Amino acid sequence: MTRFYLDGQLYNAQEGESVLDTLIRHGQQVNYSCKKGVCKTCLVQHIEGEINIGAQRGLTSGLKARHYICACQAVVSDELKLKSILPHDLFTPAVLEQKQYLNQSIVRIALKVEQGFIHQPGQYINLRRFDGVTRSYSLTNSPSDGLLELHVRRKYNGQFSDWLYHQANIGEKLLVQGPMGASSYDSQCQDNKLIVIAFGSGLGVAVSIVREALSHRHQGEIHLYVGGREMDDLYLHAELLQMMLEHRHFFYHACITGHHDVMPSGRRVMLGDPFNEAVKAHKFDRQQHLFLCGEPSLVNQSRKMAFLNGFPIERVHTLSFEYKDLRTRPRDL
Template sequence: MPELRVGERRLAVSPACNLLDALLAGGVAVPYSCRAGSCHACLVRCLHGEPLDAKPGALDARSRDQGWRLACQCRVVDDLQLEVFDPLRDGRPARIDSCDWLSPSVLRLRLIPQRPLHYRAGQHLVLWTEAGVARPYSLASLPGEDPWLEFHLDCRQSGAFSDAARTMRPGDSLRLGELRGGALHYDPDWQARPLWLLAAGTGLAPLYGILREALRQEHQGAIRVVHLAHDAAEHYLAESLAALAAAHPQLQVANTCAAQLPAALAELRLVSRRTLALLCGQPHSVDTFARRLYLAGVPRNQVFADLFLPHA
């Protein structure tokens, strides 16, 4: 049986067992969220040996060369020695600049990293509390313009990170994990093309950053934003989007709830086969968006989606 070593722990594990499951069963505290190789909360560093990796492309070459792997995507096939991600040692320090409620359930965190962070609109980061709770969140801020890193936290349901976030105050410390690219971005070559941004809940966060990036680059094509929320009170960026629409005549914004969603989506009528669509939110909502786009005639290779996977 393969031996798994973590610090002073020596664990005998079944051949080909999932690395994350083996660590958790052995009492090693490894945070995790999606179990799909998307959130990157379960980072571990291989010191000796190599697991069987189902998603080697999920990490960039630099991280892989340093030995980092996603535990949820690996299987133990031979003896393996590793260390878990330590936010104090491996994370970037940051302090909370402000935290305020944008709606009854959406908490906005603005963080100032100790060292500048180079990122693109649409990327996301793993945030670590001082107690070692980690969750990935999309960036809503605009690089080069906002002095902070902005995140929109959905606190509708109880969770380890969201519960901790409710007690956070300006000046508190957090740690930043790995920066991820995600599927969403703005390409300057899109400048003349129609752009549809469809978001559910706090899936609006990365699209808000991308929208502002498109406008900063003087996007010429028509832009339509559709935001799906549980109720009218949860259209937490309604005023900010309205202000942008007032300043940019090519931008149209529709705030909708579940009952009105079919009508709002029916208004998305294709006027150009060059239309691009960016989708973000929970899987069910993104699937609903994608089906409507297919019926509207948007080519599949012009639809980009980022899913907010529920905590496993």
């Protein structure tokens, strides 16, 4: 057994076990989401002892300078000493200013941050509520709006998403950490073709990337493929059809992935998977950029398939989050 200390309390870890897994096994209530070092919700501060290189992978230089590490990526070493991070060390106060239901499972949340907050569409934040529960969400609007906008899908047994959908009220006080992530539009690719694929609630952030490209007068073609099981999942359908009329080089492709005996009439939709439709329509090459947004399993599978289809991996930009699955049965995707 290897032992380490968090806030002066001793914990015994099994061989090769991470700090986070040890704390969970001991029944400690700790914040975490992806367990892959992406979401940054399980940060702790390193005080003393040896840490592995991967413990700080993906952290900004500022976070590294303050000796923060990801508990999920930190392998326990003997006599390691750590300290919990206080919320005000990383988080900025915010107020829930707007709330709008977009369909039967997705709610639009707009937050007013008390301090200046500069972000790009495609980045994400960590959102913390009153009891310390923290989750990661992609930003779906331009920083010029003065608000932080999120499209949140209500998940079965989701502690945070279900609360946001059903219970959170206007004026609710929360804490925001970020922005983080680098999968945003780069104006240096102005002449390249953009292929943006959205799965489910990834639609919000996908559209924000398209809007950002259009605001920078992007010259290349922009193709947005959106997948949903039902028409209700295509909750920005009318708006995107209008955008296509306003911008000659923007093309919107709506895809219904659920089983349907009859094609929805008059809706300009196709039956099929959005990634497969994109592969059929475009020959992937180095003159294109691919953005994949939404459910982690679908994003990761599509990223792999893009690579196998010859798409340069450095031109694949992924926007997804792993999250704790509280179901007693595996999630049906």
